[in-house]
Amino acid sequence: MKAAYINQTGGSEVIQFGDLPDPKPGRRQCLIKVAAVDVNPIDVYIRSGMIPAKLSFPWILGRDLAGSVLEIGPAVKRFKSGDRIWASNQGFEERPGTFAELAAVDEEWLHPIPANVSEQEVAALSLVGITAHLGLVRHAKLKAGETIFVNGGSGGVGSAVVQMAHILGARVITTAGTEQKLALCRELGADGAVNYKTQDVDAAIKEFAPKGVDIWWETLREPNFERTIPLLAMRGRMIVMAGRDARPTFPVGPFYVKDCSVHGFAMFNATAREQRAAASDINQWLSEGKLKARIDRVLPLAQAAEAHRLQEASTINKSGALAGKIVLTI
Numbered sequence: 390m391k392a393a394y395i396n397q398t399g400g401s402e403v404i405q406f407g408d409l410p411d412p413k414p415g416r417r418q419c420l421i422k423v424a425a426v427d428v429n430p431i432d433v434y435i436r437s438g439m440i441p442a443k444l445s446f447p448w449i450l451g452r453d454l455a456g457s458v459l460e461i462g463p464a465v466k467r468f469k470s471g472d473r474i475w476a477s478n479q480g481f482e483e484r485p486g487t488f489a490e491l492a493a494v495d496e497e498w499l500h501p502i503p504a505n506v507s508e509q510e511v512a513a514l515s516l517v518g519i520t521a522h523l524g525l526v527r528h529a530k531l532k533a534g535e536t537i538f539v540n541g542g543s544g545g546v547g548s549a550v551v552q553m554a555h556i557l558g559a560r561v562i563t564t565a566g567t568e569q570k571l572a573l574c575r576e577l578g579a580d581g582a583v584n585y586k587t588q589d590v591d592a593a594i595k596e597f598a599p600k601g602v603d604i605w606w607e608t609l610r611e612p613n614f615e616r617t618i619p620l621l622a623m624r625g626r627m628i629v630m631a632g633r634d635a636r637p638t639f640p641v642g643p644f645y646v647k648d649c650s651v652h653g654f655a656m657f658n659a660t661a662r663e664q665r666a667a668a669s670d671i672n673q674w675l676s677e678g679k680l681k682a683r684i685d686r687v688l689p690l691a692q693a694a695e696a697h698r699l700q701e702a703s704t705i706n707k708s709g710a711l712a713g714k715i716v717l718t719i
């Protein structure tokens with residue numbers, strides 16, 4: 390099979406595209422013919438060596454996939470050959486990556502693709518959609534009528550959080566770096582959208598929620614508690630999920646007197662069962678047209694190195710080049 394893989398960590402130029410042996414499905418695995426995958430910042434961290442990961446070379450990149458079942462192992466119960474499926478949280482622990490024509494995936498990580506949803510759409514929403522759902526439902530316990538501020542609403546995670554918070558009945562205010570991206574955030578359901586480059590974001594949050602926001606979702610890798618805590622409401626919750634190197638100061642006094650809480654999480658720690666609960670809502674909202682993938686561009690898998698270069702420039706070097714996900718087709 391053709392695959393995008395690395396034999397060492399390093400810059401995007403270490404990514405190779407070529408032939409690797411076809412995988413065989415194990416007892417509880419489905420062999421998937423992959424149609425679409427997407428790029429996530431974590432792919433960049435792993436490929437570059439920014440975060441330590443146990444890699445056996447050649448290491449196939451990628452966390453998410455969408456495609457169809459070619460063959461099933463003898464103990465597979467939920468799927469049959471020909472079923473359209475998607476998966477996330479691969480390329481981690483003992484599970485191989487997804488940037489390949491074929492992938493053998495344990496059925497517990499597979500989700501059906503609704504009839505009216507495309508492989509590209511669901512691939513673009515898989516990891517970021519599960520992340521948004523886990524954060525809002527499991528960690529922040531968002532309730533209808535609450536207010537949420539999403540810092541970075543045009544990004545992969547942010548655009549999913551804005552949409553899901555809106556679907557769940559929250560009032561949403563968010564930020565983006567250009568007028569075009571602000572318009573996009575409003576289309577996704579944001580009630581307020583503020584340009585973080587040209588406007589006073591904190592003043593806009595105070596106007597939107599004079600008593601503070603119930604939830605602050607930070608997508609940036611540099612959380613700033615000195616700024617956030619005064620803008621949280623009584624019993625406000627803050628979600629932090631990025632910035633492994635971040636070591637901000639934490640003002641305890643103004644935090645505890647408002648009964649606030651901080652929730653950190655990484656989606657890859659969620660079990661297959663927890664991820665299936667999120668996937669089920671994602672599938673329903675996708676099929677109802679309430680949730681839409683934000684796809685910035687679609688490239689062939691052979692251009693995986695270029696896709697990584699763009700993602701790295703956008704997320705880490707803040708080039709602003711992307712407004713949503715890069716999808717790669719096979």
Ligand SMILES: NC(=O)c1ccc[n+]([C@@H]2O[C@H](COP(=O)([O-])OP(=O)(O)OC[C@H]3O[C@@H](n4cnc5c(N)ncnc54)[C@H](OP(=O)(O)O)[C@@H]3O)[C@@H](O)[C@H]2O)c1
Pocket residue numbers: 429430431516517520540541542543544545546547564565566567570585608609610629630631632654655656657703704705707709710711712713
């Ligand atoms: N914990 C987890 O489970 C988990 C899961 C997924 C991702 N993550 C992490 O979450 C982070 C975001 O991921 P992503 O896929 O959403 O990245 P992304 O698509 O690159 O989005 C980054 C966002 O940050 C915005 N931004 C940049 N500078 C800003 C500023 N000064 N103020 C406000 N917004 C600003 C960008 O807005 P503009 O483009 O409009 O400038 C963009 O919307 C990454 O670090 C990733 O590793 C964690």
